[in-house]
Amino acid sequence: MEVIEARDIWKSYGSNCVLRGLNLSVREGDVVGIVGRSGTGKTTLIKILGLLEAPDSGSIKILGRDVNGLSEHEASRLRLNLIGIIPQSFNLIPHLTVIENVELPLYLRGVGKTYRRARALELLRRFDLQHLASRYPHELSGGEQQRVLAIRAFINKPKLVLADEPTAYLDVDNAIVIYKMFEELVSESNSAVIITATNYDEILISCRKYLLGSGSLKEF
Ligand SMILES: Nc1ncnc2c1ncn2[C@@H]1O[C@H](COP(=O)(O)OP(=O)(O)OP(=O)(O)O)[C@@H](O)[C@H]1O
Ligand SMILES: [Mg+2]
Numbered sequence: 001m002e003v004i005e006a007r008d009i010w011k012s013y014g015s016n017c018v019l020r021g022l023n024l025s026v027r028e029g030d031v032v033g034i035v036g037r038s039g040t041g042k043t044t045l046i047k048i049l050g051l052l053e054a055p056d057s058g059s060i061k062i063l064g065r066d067v068n069g070l071s072e073h074e075a076s077r078l079r080l081n082l083i084g085i086i087p088q089s090f091n092l093i094p095h096l097t098v099i100e101n102v103e104l105p106l107y108l109r110g111v112g113k114t115y116r117r118a119r120a121l122e123l124l125r126r127f128d129l130q131h132l133a134s135r136y137p138h139e140l141s142g143g144e145q146q147r148v149l150a151i152r153a154f155i156n157k158p159k160l161v162l163a164d165e166p167t168a169y170l171d172v173d174n175a176i177v178i179y180k181m182f183e184e185l186v187s188e189s190n191s192a193v194i195i196t197a198t199n200y201d202e203i204l205i206s207c208r209k210y211l212l213g214s215g216s217l218k219e220f
Helices: 042-049 072-082 098-108 113-126 142-154 172-189
Strands: 002-013 016-027 031-035 057-062 083-086 160-163 192-197 208-213 216-219
Touching: 002 042, 016 042, 016 192, 016 216, 031 172, 042 160, 042 192, 072 083, 083 142, 098 113, 098 142, 113 142, 142 160, 142 172, 160 172, 172 192
Parallel strands: 031 192, 031 208, 083 160, 160 192
Antiparallel strands: 002 016, 002 057, 208 216
Protein backbone atom coordinates (compact mmCIF):
# COMPACT_ATOMS: atom_id res chain seq x y z
CA MET A 1 0.00 0.00 0.00
CA GLU A 2 1.29 3.47 -0.94
CA VAL A 3 1.33 5.71 2.11
CA ILE A 4 2.15 8.80 0.08
CA GLU A 5 2.66 9.40 -3.59
CA ALA A 6 3.90 12.73 -4.94
CA ARG A 7 3.89 13.26 -8.69
CA ASP A 8 5.48 16.02 -10.72
CA ILE A 9 5.71 18.46 -7.83
CA TRP A 10 6.79 22.01 -8.70
CA LYS A 11 7.42 24.75 -6.16
CA SER A 12 8.95 28.21 -6.52
CA TYR A 13 9.47 31.06 -4.12
CA GLY A 14 9.40 34.12 -6.37
CA SER A 15 11.94 33.45 -9.12
CA ASN A 16 13.64 30.71 -7.07
CA CYS A 17 12.40 27.42 -8.50
CA VAL A 18 13.10 24.93 -5.70
CA LEU A 19 11.26 21.75 -6.74
CA ARG A 20 11.11 20.89 -10.43
CA GLY A 21 8.89 17.96 -11.23
CA LEU A 22 9.77 15.90 -8.17
CA ASN A 23 8.37 12.36 -7.84
CA LEU A 24 8.33 10.22 -4.71
CA SER A 25 6.41 7.18 -3.67
CA VAL A 26 6.56 5.69 -0.19
CA ARG A 27 5.00 2.43 0.93
CA GLU A 28 4.12 0.95 4.32
CA GLY A 29 7.25 -0.17 6.14
CA ASP A 30 9.57 2.15 4.18
CA VAL A 31 12.34 4.09 5.85
CA VAL A 32 13.36 6.60 3.19
CA GLY A 33 16.41 8.84 3.42
CA ILE A 34 16.72 12.09 1.47
CA VAL A 35 20.10 13.79 1.28
CA GLY A 36 20.57 17.30 -0.03
CA ARG A 37 22.87 20.23 0.60
CA SER A 38 21.57 23.25 2.48
CA GLY A 39 19.04 25.14 0.38
CA THR A 40 18.20 22.29 -2.01
CA GLY A 41 14.60 22.14 -0.79
CA LYS A 42 14.44 19.41 1.87
CA THR A 43 12.31 21.44 4.28
CA THR A 44 10.17 22.68 1.39
CA LEU A 45 9.52 19.07 0.41
CA ILE A 46 8.75 18.02 4.01
CA LYS A 47 6.24 20.88 4.32
CA ILE A 48 4.56 19.94 1.05
CA LEU A 49 4.36 16.23 1.95
CA GLY A 50 3.09 17.21 5.42
CA LEU A 51 0.33 19.34 3.86
CA LEU A 52 1.72 22.44 5.55
CA GLU A 53 2.34 24.12 2.24
CA ALA A 54 0.78 23.65 -1.21
CA PRO A 55 2.89 22.93 -4.29
CA ASP A 56 2.47 25.21 -7.32
CA SER A 57 1.52 22.16 -9.33
CA GLY A 58 1.61 18.38 -9.14
CA SER A 59 -0.44 15.86 -7.24
CA ILE A 60 -0.21 14.27 -3.81
CA LYS A 61 -2.07 11.18 -2.73
CA ILE A 62 -2.15 9.93 0.83
CA LEU A 63 -3.34 6.33 1.25
CA GLY A 64 -4.67 6.56 -2.29
CA ARG A 65 -6.69 9.69 -1.58
CA ASP A 66 -6.06 12.79 -3.65
CA VAL A 67 -5.26 15.62 -1.23
CA ASN A 68 -4.91 18.44 -3.74
CA GLY A 69 -7.04 21.43 -2.98
CA LEU A 70 -8.06 20.38 0.53
CA SER A 71 -9.20 23.19 2.78
CA GLU A 72 -6.87 24.17 5.63
CA HIS A 73 -9.30 22.51 8.05
CA GLU A 74 -9.35 19.20 6.13
CA ALA A 75 -5.57 19.28 5.73
CA SER A 76 -5.02 19.76 9.45
CA ARG A 77 -7.39 16.90 10.26
CA LEU A 78 -5.49 14.60 7.92
CA ARG A 79 -2.23 15.76 9.46
CA LEU A 80 -3.47 15.09 12.96
CA ASN A 81 -4.73 11.61 12.09
CA LEU A 82 -2.16 10.33 9.63
CA ILE A 83 1.06 12.34 9.73
CA GLY A 84 3.70 12.96 12.40
CA ILE A 85 6.15 15.75 11.74
CA ILE A 86 9.53 16.30 13.36
CA PRO A 87 10.45 19.83 12.31
CA GLN A 88 14.01 20.90 11.61
CA SER A 89 14.47 22.97 14.74
CA PHE A 90 13.77 21.48 18.13
CA ASN A 91 10.11 21.94 18.65
CA LEU A 92 9.23 20.83 22.15
CA ILE A 93 6.92 23.28 23.93
CA PRO A 94 9.20 24.89 26.54
CA HIS A 95 6.64 25.33 29.32
CA LEU A 96 5.33 21.75 29.12
CA THR A 97 7.14 18.80 30.72
CA VAL A 98 8.42 15.92 28.60
CA ILE A 99 5.37 13.75 29.23
CA GLU A 100 3.00 16.65 28.51
CA ASN A 101 4.87 17.27 25.25
CA VAL A 102 4.60 13.61 24.28
CA GLU A 103 0.87 13.56 25.07
CA LEU A 104 0.15 16.72 23.09
CA PRO A 105 -0.96 15.10 19.79
CA LEU A 106 -3.38 12.86 21.72
CA TYR A 107 -4.68 15.87 23.66
CA LEU A 108 -5.30 17.68 20.36
CA ARG A 109 -7.33 14.70 19.21
CA GLY A 110 -9.47 14.85 22.30
CA VAL A 111 -8.13 11.62 23.83
CA GLY A 112 -8.85 11.34 27.57
CA LYS A 113 -6.15 11.98 30.12
CA THR A 114 -5.84 8.46 31.55
CA TYR A 115 -5.23 6.80 28.20
CA ARG A 116 -3.02 9.67 27.06
CA ARG A 117 -0.76 9.44 30.07
CA ALA A 118 -0.58 5.65 29.90
CA ARG A 119 0.36 5.60 26.23
CA ALA A 120 2.95 8.38 26.66
CA LEU A 121 4.52 6.58 29.63
CA GLU A 122 4.55 3.28 27.78
CA LEU A 123 6.48 4.83 24.88
CA LEU A 124 8.87 6.71 27.16
CA ARG A 125 9.54 3.47 29.05
CA ARG A 126 10.13 1.50 25.86
CA PHE A 127 12.94 3.83 24.92
CA ASP A 128 14.30 4.25 28.45
CA LEU A 129 13.24 7.84 28.79
CA GLN A 130 10.78 7.52 31.67
CA HIS A 131 13.20 9.27 34.03
CA LEU A 132 12.82 12.40 31.89
CA ALA A 133 9.01 12.49 32.06
CA SER A 134 8.69 15.41 34.46
CA ARG A 135 11.61 17.46 33.17
CA TYR A 136 11.28 20.50 30.93
CA PRO A 137 12.86 20.57 27.45
CA HIS A 138 15.69 22.92 28.49
CA GLU A 139 16.78 20.27 31.01
CA LEU A 140 17.44 17.70 28.23
CA SER A 141 20.44 17.07 26.00
CA GLY A 142 20.05 17.48 22.23
CA GLY A 143 19.91 13.69 21.77
CA GLU A 144 17.25 13.34 24.47
CA GLN A 145 15.18 16.11 22.88
CA GLN A 146 15.32 14.37 19.49
CA ARG A 147 14.23 11.07 21.08
CA VAL A 148 11.28 12.77 22.78
CA LEU A 149 10.36 14.40 19.45
CA ALA A 150 10.49 11.00 17.75
CA ILE A 151 8.17 9.47 20.35
CA ARG A 152 5.79 12.40 20.07
CA ALA A 153 5.66 12.03 16.28
CA PHE A 154 4.62 8.38 16.65
CA ILE A 155 2.21 8.63 19.57
CA ASN A 156 -0.89 8.96 17.38
CA LYS A 157 0.16 5.88 15.37
CA PRO A 158 0.45 7.94 12.18
CA LYS A 159 0.90 6.30 8.79
CA LEU A 160 3.69 8.68 7.82
CA VAL A 161 6.38 10.39 9.86
CA LEU A 162 8.37 13.23 8.29
CA ALA A 163 11.65 13.92 10.09
CA ASP A 164 13.56 16.98 8.91
CA GLU A 165 17.26 16.51 9.75
CA PRO A 166 16.59 14.69 13.04
CA THR A 167 20.25 13.78 13.46
CA ALA A 168 21.82 17.09 12.40
CA TYR A 169 23.14 18.04 15.83
CA LEU A 170 23.84 14.55 17.15
CA ASP A 171 26.94 12.41 17.43
CA VAL A 172 26.92 9.04 15.68
CA ASP A 173 25.85 7.05 18.74
CA ASN A 174 22.83 9.26 19.34
CA ALA A 175 22.02 9.28 15.62
CA ILE A 176 22.00 5.46 15.62
CA VAL A 177 19.59 5.46 18.58
CA ILE A 178 17.21 7.70 16.62
CA TYR A 179 17.40 5.50 13.52
CA LYS A 180 16.78 2.35 15.53
CA MET A 181 13.72 3.99 17.10
CA PHE A 182 12.39 4.89 13.66
CA GLU A 183 13.00 1.39 12.34
CA GLU A 184 11.27 -0.25 15.28
CA LEU A 185 8.29 2.11 15.33
CA VAL A 186 7.80 1.90 11.56
CA SER A 187 7.91 -1.88 11.43
CA GLU A 188 5.53 -2.38 14.35
CA SER A 189 2.96 0.18 13.20
CA ASN A 190 3.29 -0.54 9.48
CA SER A 191 3.82 3.13 8.83
CA ALA A 192 6.61 4.84 6.92
CA VAL A 193 9.21 7.47 7.69
CA ILE A 194 11.01 10.00 5.50
CA ILE A 195 14.24 11.36 6.96
CA THR A 196 16.27 14.23 5.53
CA ALA A 197 19.96 14.96 6.06
CA THR A 198 22.66 17.14 4.54
CA ASN A 199 25.22 14.32 4.49
CA TYR A 200 25.37 10.83 3.07
CA ASP A 201 26.84 9.51 6.34
CA GLU A 202 23.90 10.77 8.36
CA ILE A 203 21.54 8.35 6.64
CA LEU A 204 22.47 5.38 8.76
CA ILE A 205 19.77 2.88 7.95
CA SER A 206 17.14 3.18 5.29
CA CYS A 207 15.55 1.05 2.64
CA ARG A 208 15.92 3.70 -0.03
CA LYS A 209 18.16 6.71 -0.25
CA TYR A 210 17.69 9.65 -2.59
CA LEU A 211 19.78 12.66 -3.45
CA LEU A 212 17.82 15.91 -3.76
CA GLY A 213 19.43 18.14 -6.36
CA SER A 214 18.21 20.48 -9.10
CA GLY A 215 14.70 20.13 -7.73
CA SER A 216 14.25 16.38 -8.08
CA LEU A 217 15.23 13.08 -6.47
CA LYS A 218 17.73 10.50 -7.71
CA GLU A 219 18.11 7.15 -5.99
CA PHE A 220 21.66 6.26 -4.93
N1 LIG B 1 9.07 30.88 2.74
C1 LIG B 1 10.07 31.08 1.86
N2 LIG B 1 10.13 32.19 1.11
C2 LIG B 1 11.11 32.39 0.21
N3 LIG B 1 12.10 31.51 -0.03
C3 LIG B 1 12.10 30.38 0.70
C4 LIG B 1 11.10 30.09 1.68
N4 LIG B 1 11.36 28.88 2.23
C5 LIG B 1 12.47 28.45 1.63
N5 LIG B 1 12.92 29.32 0.70
C6 LIG B 1 14.09 29.14 -0.18
O1 LIG B 1 13.92 27.91 -0.86
C7 LIG B 1 15.15 27.19 -0.94
C8 LIG B 1 14.99 25.84 -0.26
O2 LIG B 1 14.81 26.03 1.13
P1 LIG B 1 14.66 24.81 2.14
O3 LIG B 1 14.44 25.37 3.47
O4 LIG B 1 13.65 23.88 1.60
O5 LIG B 1 16.12 24.15 2.02
P2 LIG B 1 16.76 22.95 2.87
O6 LIG B 1 17.24 21.94 1.90
O7 LIG B 1 15.80 22.52 3.89
O8 LIG B 1 18.02 23.67 3.55
P3 LIG B 1 18.71 23.38 5.00
O9 LIG B 1 19.55 22.14 4.84
O10 LIG B 1 19.56 24.60 5.22
O11 LIG B 1 17.61 23.25 5.99
C9 LIG B 1 16.20 28.10 -0.31
O12 LIG B 1 16.83 28.81 -1.34
C10 LIG B 1 15.38 29.03 0.58
O13 LIG B 1 16.00 30.28 0.70
MG1 LIG C 1 15.81 22.50 5.93
